[in-house]
Structure formats: structure tokens, C-alpha cells
Amino acid sequence: MAEAVAGIAEPVVVDVVSDVVCPWCYVGRARLGEAIRSRPDLSVTLRWRPFQLDPTLPPEGRDRHAYMMGKFGSAERILDMHRQISQIGQELGISFDFDAIKVSPNTLDAHRVIRWSATAGPGVQDRLVGRLFALYFEEGANIGDHAVLIDAARDAGMDAALVETLLATEADRPEVQQEIATAQKMGVTGVPCFLLEGRYAVMGAQEPAALADAISKVAEAKANGTLDAPQR
Template identity: 40%
Template sequence: MIVEIYSDLICPWCYIGKHRLERALSDRPRLPLERRWQPYELNPEMAPGGIDRVAYLATKFGGIERARQVYGVIEETAARDGIPLKLDGIRRTPNTLSAHRLVRLASRSGLADRMTNLLFDAYFVQSLDIGEQDVLLAKAAEAGLDPDMARDYLAGTADIAAIRATESVARQLGIQAVPCFIFNRRYALAGAQEPTAFMPLLDLAAEEVDAFTQRVTPPL
């Protein structure tokens, strides 16, 4: 079974949604599942160096007080799920293109899950700027990637076109917000839903996999 997870690494609901998917999967421990992290930049036109966090929130929410109200709800939700968000510590909203590229690079070594976890944690728990190359290189090494390879990769332009193409396809599919979870490229679940919301789709996708396996496996 394949689940494609469209998300942005600075989206708190994506971080919460990731945890909730993992909780759902803990109730299906024998379910074979491959997670594919797909890029979806919330701010594709963001300046390469990012923007001051206060200025960003004021523009996005129409004022800092409104931003505090919205983020208060997010923090309360995360706290109920046992997720230690530290939104007040974030100083800049970064451009996430390089972070998405790093996840893509990590996927070639089977390290996409670990890389994604490290980047979410870096931003939401450690209050690090995941648009900065030094931060990305440190997390790449922590994930197990070769530091020199990661440095050369980030210094170039590899996979930028592929990421833009993936985001374009996502919008053509009607994905307008993240997180969005697509199971076996047939069933979609949008938003940071409760773990129980994943169960019907997990079971349905598993039934399809079983049925396909039975069709293609010759009798003994």
C-alpha cells in the first residue's frame, strides 16, 4: 500500500497530521505501507531568505492578534496530541524549497521519513530556520546522508523542476490545502483528521491490495 502525503514542512497542521497518521498505523501494525512525502509549498513565491515571522503572520492573518488566536488553537490541539509545538520561538518563516529537495534526496536512500521528522522537529520544536543551508546540512548528516553529497546537491539545482511539477500536478488534482493523504492513488483524506478517520481508508486500501495479490498469485 502506498500513501502519498502532500505537505509543507512549515505547516503545523501537517506536523499534527503526520502524528495522527502514525497513531492510526499503530493500530494496524502488520499493514505494509510505503509513505511518499510529496512537496506542497504554502508560499511558493517566498523570497529565498524567507521573511520575518511577525511580518509574515500579520500579512497572512490580517494582524498579529488574529494570528495569536489561530496559533493558540493549533497549540492546544497539538498539546492534546502530545506534540510539543513551540510556535513563539520561530523567528523567520523560511522558503521551504531546499527543505523539500532534501527530503527528495533522502528518499533515494530510504531516509525520507527520518528526514521529514527531523525537519518538522527542527522548525516546530527547536525553532530553527529550515531555509538556512547550515541547518539543512546538519539535519542531513543527522538523518544519515553523506554531508559532502548533501552540500553539493543543495548548492545545485537538481530536482527543483521535479518539485515544481509535482506541486503543479497536486493543484490540478484539486489539492488546495495540506496535509492531504492519498491512498493507493485512489482515496484521499484532507486535513489533520483524527486517527479514527484514517481507519476506513487504510482498511479499504488494504482490501484492494489483498484482492490484487490474490488475482496475480498463482495457486499452489
């Protein structure tokens, strides 16, 4: 996904609040990409923001099957959800492989790396997020494992040695937790959530047309100076 598309002079800033173990966030990323590509006249600056669906998971994670059974209570219910998401994924070029996932990880360290990637160069953050989604949902990798995170950072174009050094410390742990708390105070209770210019929220993995329409309206308002006026 391109981080910015040439068009209107001032890009619309889209902050995507998400968690990398949320399948609907993976779907949302793909749909946002389609939305941006469908409107080459728009310019978008994309930023990924942290959220944790379950911050209580231990650093080593938990057995995926046991965790899901404890959360949803029924193997049939879990299978139905996986089938629904997998079908949607196929339409977007995502090959979900839920059977390959063995560990439900704590994602705080993944969000730390995503935070650092924001200053690693154009497009690096989005590439990293995409790689982490693919590792978890298509390859079954444990994205709470530091070795997996370091490899993903390298694949996205980051300085892997620096990431390895930082991961071994507490660097940016409080900042990521504070950012998550801020999102919750803003009313974000589920993800993905697309924040346009920090003012307007689009909740859920909306269809590309809906996302493109929302971005277009905000871009128009930004261009004519009516960004803070009520949006129709």
C-alpha cells in the same frame, strides 16, 4: 514512525502531500503514525510529496511576525490559531513554540532534500521530515538555511557531504516544482493530503481512527482486486 508495518503482503502506498511549514501537516504526521501503529495487521509504504503554501517567499525568507500579520491581519487572530494548534500538539507529544520562529522560509530547498532522502534507505525520508518539522515548530530553526538542512539530513542518516554539494546546485529544483504543479492539477489546494494508492484522497489532519479506517478499506480492496471499484 515506521515506514512499513508487517501484515498484509502488499503494502498500501500512502503519499503525503505536505509542506514543512504547515503546522497541520506536523499534526497529520503524528496522527498518521498513531493510525499505522493502531493497525499492525496493515502494511504501509509511506512517501512524502512536496507542496508550498507560499512559493513567492524569497530564498532568504521573511520576518515571521511581519509575514503573519500581513497574512492574517490581527495579532489576536494569530494567537488564537497558535493556541488551538498548540493544544492539539500537546495531545500528540508535539511542543509547538511559535514564539521561537523568527523567519518564514521558502521551503523549496527543504523539499529538494526530502526528495533525495527517498533513496537514502528505509525510513530515512520520514525521519528527515519529522526532524524538519521539529526544527521549525519546536526549535524555531530557519529550515530555508542550507546549514540547517545539511545538519537535518545528517541527523536523518543521509550523506551530509552529498546534500551540501547538491544544495549548491539547481539539482531537482524543476522536478520538485513540477511535482507541486502536478498535485495542484490533481485538485490539491490545501495540506496535508493523504493519497492512498494514488487513487483516493483524505484531506486534512484527520483523526487517527479515520486514517486507519481509510487505509484499511483500501488495503482490503487491494487484496481482493476491487481497488478501482467505488469505495464506501
